[in-house]
Amino acid sequence: MGAKSCIIIFFFMVLATSSPSTGRKKQYKSCKELLLYFHDVIYNGKNKENATSAIVAAPEGANLTILAGNFHFGNIAVFDDPITLDNNFHSKPVGRAQGMYIYDTKNTYTSWLGFTFVLNSTDYQGTINFIGADPIMIKTRDISVVGGTGDFFMHRGVATLMTDAFEGEVYFRLRVDIKFYECW
Amino acid sequence: MGAKSCIIIFFFMVLATSSPSTGRKKQYKSCKELLLYFHDVIYNGKNKENATSAIVAAPEGANLTILAGNFHFGNIAVFDDPITLDNNFHSKPVGRAQGMYIYDTKNTYTSWLGFTFVLNSTDYQGTINFIGADPIMIKTRDISVVGGTGDFFMHRGVATLMTDAFEGEVYFRLRVDIKFYECW
Amino acid sequence: MGAKSCIIIFFFMVLATSSPSTGRKKQYKSCKELLLYFHDVIYNGKNKENATSAIVAAPEGANLTILAGNFHFGNIAVFDDPITLDNNFHSKPVGRAQGMYIYDTKNTYTSWLGFTFVLNSTDYQGTINFIGADPIMIKTRDISVVGGTGDFFMHRGVATLMTDAFEGEVYFRLRVDIKFYECW
Numbered sequence: 087m088g089a090k091s092c093i094i095i096f097f098f099m100v101l102a103t104s105s106p107s108t109g110r111k112k113q114y115k116s117c118k119e120l121l122l123y124f125h126d127v128i129y130n131g132k133n134k135e136n137a138t139s140a141i142v143a144a145p146e147g148a149n150l151t152i153l154a155g156n157f158h159f160g161n162i163a164v165f166d167d168p169i170t171l172d173n174n175f176h177s178k179p180v181g182r183a184q185g186m187y188i189y190d191t192k193n194t195y196t197s198w199l200g201f202t203f204v205l206n207s208t209d210y211q212g213t214i215n216f217i218g219a220d221p222i223m224i225k226t227r228d229i230s231v232v233g234g235t236g237d238f239f240m241h242r243g244v245a246t247l248m249t250d251a252f253e254g255e256v257y258f259r260l261r262v263d264i265k266f267y268e269c270w
Numbered sequence: 271m272g273a274k275s276c277i278i279i280f281f282f283m284v285l286a287t288s289s290p291s292t293g294r295k296k297q298y299k300s301c302k303e304l305l306l307y308f309h310d311v312i313y314n315g316k317n318k319e320n321a322t323s324a325i326v327a328a329p330e331g332a333n334l335t336i337l338a339g340n341f342h343f344g345n346i347a348v349f350d351d352p353i354t355l356d357n358n359f360h361s362k363p364v365g366r367a368q369g370m371y372i373y374d375t376k377n378t379y380t381s382w383l384g385f386t387f388v389l390n391s392t393d394y395q396g397t398i399n400f401i402g403a404d405p406i407m408i409k410t411r412d413i414s415v416v417g418g419t420g421d422f423f424m425h426r427g428v429a430t431l432m433t434d435a436f437e438g439e440v441y442f443r444l445r446v447d448i449k450f451y452e453c454w
Numbered sequence: 455m456g457a458k459s460c461i462i463i464f465f466f467m468v469l470a471t472s473s474p475s476t477g478r479k480k481q482y483k484s485c486k487e488l489l490l491y492f493h494d495v496i497y498n499g500k501n502k503e504n505a506t507s508a509i510v511a512a513p514e515g516a517n518l519t520i521l522a523g524n525f526h527f528g529n530i531a532v533f534d535d536p537i538t539l540d541n542n543f544h545s546k547p548v549g550r551a552q553g554m555y556i557y558d559t560k561n562t563y564t565s566w567l568g569f570t571f572v573l574n575s576t577d578y579q580g581t582i583n584f585i586g587a588d589p590i591m592i593k594t595r596d597i598s599v600v601g602g603t604g605d606f607f608m609h610r611g612v613a614t615l616m617t618d619a620f621e622g623e624v625y626f627r628l629r630v631d632i633k634f635y636e637c638w
Contacts, residue, residue, distance in 0.1 A: 114607075114638070131330070142327040142344045143510040143530060146499070146518035150330035160508045160532050162327060162554075164344050164382075166375045184374045184403050185382045186346075190552045191534040198532075198553045200384055200568055202403035215401050215414045217583050217600065219552050219570035230583045230601025232401065233414025235428055239298075240451055244603055267608055267638075270298070270451075315514070324528040326511040334514035346511060348528050348566075350559040368558045368587050369566045370530075384568055386587035399585050399598045416585065417598025419612055423482075424635055454482070454635075 116243065117269035120210075122203070122262050123250060124167045124183040125175050128153070130256055139165035153255050157196075158189035169203060173250050173259060181205035187220070195222040199229060203262075205237075212236020214264065216245060231264060242268040300427065301453035304394075306387070306446050307434060308351045308367040309359050312337070314440055323349035337439050341380075342373035353387060357434050357443060365389035371404070379406040383413060387446075389421070396420020398448065400429060415448060426452040484611065485637035488578075490571070490630050491618060492535045492551040493543050496521070498624055507533035521623050525564075526557035537571060541618050541627060549573035555588070563590040567597060571630075573605070580604020582632065584613060599632060610636040 129137035131151035141150045145160030154161050164186050168179035185201025196219065203214040213236060218229025231243040243266035252258035313321035315335035325334045329344030338345050348370050352363035369385025380403065387398040397420060402413025415427040427450035436442035497505035499519035509518045513528030522529050532554050536547035553569025564587065571582040581604060586597025595615045602609040611634035620626035 129329070140329040140344045142329050142346060145497070145508040145510050145532075159534075160510045162346070162510060162530070162532070164329075164346070164372050164374045166343075166380070182375075184380060186372055186374070188532050188554055190532045190554070191550075196534070196552060198568070198570060200382070200401065202382060202401075204403050204405070213403055213412065213414075215403075215416070217401065217568065217570075217585065218603070219572050219581055219583075221572070228581065228603035230581075230603065232416045232583070232600040233426065233428075235402070235412035235414065239428065240426065242601065242608065244601075244607065313513070324513040326513050326528045326530060346530070348513075348530070348556050348558045350527075350564070366559075368564060370556055370558070384566070384585065386566060386585075388587050388589070397587055397596065397598075399587075399600070401585065416600040417610065417612075419586070419596035419598065423612065424610065 114267055116265035116267055118241070118243075118266040120262075120264040122169050122171065122180070122264070123173050123259055124169045124203075124262065125257070125259050126165055126167045127257050128163065128255065133256070138167045139163045153189070156192050157194055159192045161189045163187050165201070169205070173261070175259070180207035180210070185216075196220065197222060210237050212238045214238050214241070218245075220247060222249060231266065238266075240268070240270040241266045298451055300449035300451055302425070302427075302450040304446075304448040306353050306355065306364070306448070307357050307443055308353045308387075308446065309441070309443050310349055310351045311441050312347065312439065317440070322351045323347045337373070340376050341378055343376045345373045347371050349385070353389070357445070359443070364391035364394070369400075380404065381406060394421050396422045398422050398425070402429075404431060406433060415450065422450075424452070424454040425450045482635055484633035484635055486609070486611075486634040488630075488632040490537050490539065490548070490632070491541050491627055492537045492571075492630065493625070493627050494533055494535045495625050496531065496623065501624070506535045507531045521557070524560045525562055527560045529557045531555050533569070537573070541629070543627070548575035548578070553584075564588065565590060578605050580606045582606050582609070586613075588615060590617060599634065606634075608636070608638045609634045 127136050127138045129140040141161050142164050143162035144154050148154035167183040169181040169183050170177040182204045187197045187199050190198050199220050200217045215233045220227050227247045228244050234241040246263040248261040250259040250261040311320050311322045313324040325345050326348050327346035328338050332338035351367040353365040353367050354361040366388050372382045374382050383404050384401045399417045404411050411431045412428050415429055418425040430447040432445040434443040434445040495504050495506045497508040509529050510532050511530035512522050516522035535551040537549040537551050538545040550572045556566045558566050567588050568585045583601045584597055588595050596612050599611040614631040616629040618627040618629040
C-alpha cells in the first residue's frame with residue numbers, strides 16, 4: 087500500500103467524519119423511523135370520562151371549559167393522550183403522549199408544543215422528547231426531537247406532524263412521522 | 271508500515287467514528303457525571319416565606335392554593351428550588367433548579383418537566399437544560415438533558431430522577447443523577 | 455508514503471474526530487451565526503390591538519391584566535412576537551418568536567423560556583428551538599438551542615440574550631445572538 091492509497095483513505099475518512107457539519111439538509115438518511123398517531127379529546131365540561139386533555143390556562147376574560155376566542159390565543163392545555171400505530175382511536179395504545187400545547191397566535195391557529203412520547207410496547211420501551219412550533223393550518227409541520235431515553239437513548243431527529251382528523255373543538259388526531267438522524 | 275497496518279488503522283477508525291450510530295444503549299460510558307438534589311416547597315396558602323414553588327394553573331373547578339383532585343391533573347407549578355450536593359434541605363445551595371412541572375395524568379401521578387439547573391459554585395458555573403416525562407410512582411425515571419451553557423456548553427445526556435423524600439403535598443426532594451454522554 | 459506519514463495522519467484524525475468530547479468550552483468556532491431581535495408587547499387590558507403576548511397564568515391572588523408582585527413570580531405569558539434584523543420595532547419582520555416565558559423567582563427577575571423562532575424570509579426558511587433560564591437582570595444570558603428544522607435542520611448551539619430595551623412593564627426587546635456549533 088503506497089502513498090496514494092493512504093491518501094485516498096484519508097480523504098474518504100475526512101469526508102465521512104465531517105459530513106454532519108458540511109452536508110445539505112434533507113439528503114440525510116434517517117437511522118430509525120417511527121410512524122405513530124395520537125388522539126386528543128379536550129375536556130369541554132361534559133366529557134369528563136373520555137377527555138384526555140384539559141384547558142388549564144386562558145387569557146383574561148376567558149374560561150377553562152371552552153377554548154378562547156382569537157384563535158384560542160393564550161390557552162394552555164395539558165394532555166395525556168393515547169398513542170396508536172394506526173389512525174383508529176380504539177386501537178390498542180402503544181404508549182402515551184404527555185405534555186402541553188399552547189395556542190400562541192392571535193390571527194391564526196398556531197400552537198407551541200412541549201411533550202414526551204412514553205412508549206411501552208413489545209417493540210419499544212422508552213421515551214422521546216419533542217419541542218417546537220406547530221402552525222396547525224399548514225399541512226405538514228416539523229418539530230424537533232431533542233432527546234430520548236431507553237430504546238431512544240440520546241436520539242435526536244425531526245418529527246413531521248399532520249392533522250389526521252379533527253372534530254369541532256373536542257377531538258383531534260395527529261400523525262407523527264418521527265425520523266431520527268442521531269441514533270446511538 | 272505496509273498495507274495491512276494501514277487497513278487495520280482504517281477499520282479501527284471507522285469503528286471509532288461510527289460508534290454513535292451503531293452501539294447499543296447502556297454500554298456507553300458517560301464523559302461527566304453529577305449527582306445533585308433539589309428541594310421543592312409548594313405554596314399552600316400558609317407558607318409564603320418558605321415556599322419555593324407555586325401552583326399557577328389548574329383545571330376548571332380547582333383553585334391555586336391546593337393541588338387539584340384527579341392526581342393533580344391539570345396543575346402547573348412554577349419553581350425556583352435550591353440545589354444541594356447532599357439530601358439535606360439546609361445544606362448550602364450550589365445553584366437553583368428553575369422552571370415548571372405539569373401534572374398531566376388523570377389516573378396516576380405523572381408530571382412533565384421543563385427546567386434548568388443554574389449552577390453557581392466553586393466547582394461549576396453554568397446551566398443544564400432538561401425536559402421529559404416524570405412518572406412519579408416509578409422508582410427511577412429518565413429524562414433528557416438537551417443542552418447546557420458555561421461549564422456545560424453544548425452538553426447532552428440523560429438524568430435519572432428518584433423521589434428521595436416527600437411530605438404530604440408540601441415538600442418533595444428529587445435526587446438527580448446526571449450523566450453526560452456528549453461533553454465538548 | 456511510509457509508516458511515519460500514515461501515523462501522523464492517524465493521530466491527526468483521532469484528534470479531529472475526538473475533539474467534541476475533549477476540547478474546552480469557548481474556543482469552539484461556530485459553524486453559523488445569526489443576530490436577531492424580537493419585540494414583546496404585553497397585554498395590559500388597554501392595548502388589545504398591539505399586544506403580542508398575554509399573561510395566561512398567575513399565582514393565587516394575582517390577576518391576568520397586570521404582572522404579579524414578588525418579581526412577577528408565577529406568571530406565565532404566551533407570545534407571538536415579531537423578529538427583526540435590527541432593533542427597530544417597525545422593521546419588516548423576518549419571522550415570529552413563538553412560545554412562552556415563566557417568571558419563576560420570588561426575589562429577582564428571572565424567567566424560564568421555551569420558544570421557537572419561525573423564520574420566513576428570503577435568507578432563511580425554518581425553525582430554531584430554544585429552552586433555558588433567563589436571569590433578566592444579568593447583562594448577557596446564555597440559553598440552549600436544542601434543535602431546528604428546515605434551514606436549521608438538526609442544528610444545535612447556544613444563544614446569548616441581551617435586553618436591548620424595556621419600557622415599563624409593557625414592552626421589551628431582546629437581542630439574540632445565536633451561535634450554532636452543530637450545523638449539518
